[in-house]
Amino acid sequence: MPDGPDGPEDVKLKGGLIHRLRNYFLTGVVITAPIAITAYLGWKFMAYLDRQTSVLIPAKYNPENYLPFAVPGIGLLVAILGLTLIGALTANFLCRYLLQMGERIVNRMPVVRNIYSALKQIFETAISQSSTSFRQVVLVEYPRPGIWAIAFLTATTSGEVGRRFEGREMINVFLPTTPNPTSGFLLFVPREDAIFLDMSVEEGIKLVISAGMVSPPDTAGELAAQAATGPLDDIAN
Numbered sequence: 001m002p003d004g005p006d007g008p009e010d011v012k013l014k015g016g017l018i019h020r021l022r023n024y025f026l027t028g029v030v031i032t033a034p035i036a037i038t039a040y041l042g043w044k045f046m047a048y049l050d051r052q053t054s055v056l057i058p059a060k061y062n063p064e065n066y067l068p069f070a071v072p073g074i075g076l077l078v079a080i081l082g083l084t085l086i087g088a089l090t091a092n093f094l095c096r097y098l099l100q101m102g103e104r105i106v107n108r109m110p111v112v113r114n115i116y117s118a119l120k121q122i123f124e125t126a127i128s129q130s131s132t133s134f135r136q137v138v139l140v141e142y143p144r145p146g147i148w149a150i151a152f153l154t155a156t157t158s159g160e161v162g163r164r165f166e167g168r169e170m171i172n173v174f175l176p177t178t179p180n181p182t183s184g185f186l187l188f189v190p191r192e193d194a195i196f197l198d199m200s201v202e203e204g205i206k207l208v209i210s211a212g213m214v215s216p217p218d219t220a221g222e223l224a225a226q227a228a229t230g231p232l233d234d235i236a237n
Helices: 008-056 074-090 093-107 110-127 159-164 201-209 219-236
Strands: 136-141 148-156 170-176 184-190
Touching: 008 074, 074 093, 093 110, 136 170, 136 184, 136 201, 148 201
Parallel strands: none
Antiparallel strands: 136 148, 148 170, 170 184
């Protein structure tokens, strides 16, 4: 006997359609949300800079006085030029001396010096071209043997710490927390106890931030599989 208009087959088809539409909607959200949020925050930041720097631009050089509409990005341009000028001035001996004098004054303030030192260290580490930064993604056993965690190789252990492990090659690794990779732990690990991964540092950071939900492609594994099956495919053809 055929099913009615609301029989089991129709219900199954409707359920499958709703499930597909739901997946399409969630996929659209995942794709567009980061782009939209980034664009919104960038626009708000640019508008904030425009408001703050508009008073610093002389009226005869402000394009908004000659155009019937506001020109976005003027504040960002002024900020970039200002920071570049400050960086150029600090290369001068006199300006560098004045900056050091200012830092000495700040270092005598109990609370302010802690905030200033922490912020200065963070920015110098993130921006300085001479910084070692993260070199490679590794796996280390943490917090106990048998459990592995993503970490980032920063350098080969040297100095007093390296001397204490004389005879063993140690490496410095940064073990980040999830989902905020800016905090974590510094670990000194024997090189032979670490597993070096082929993924890039950017892919490793994405893996940490997403709590493992975004896994990078295994490019090296795929190439090895293709190399292993290549001759067999040629023979079969």
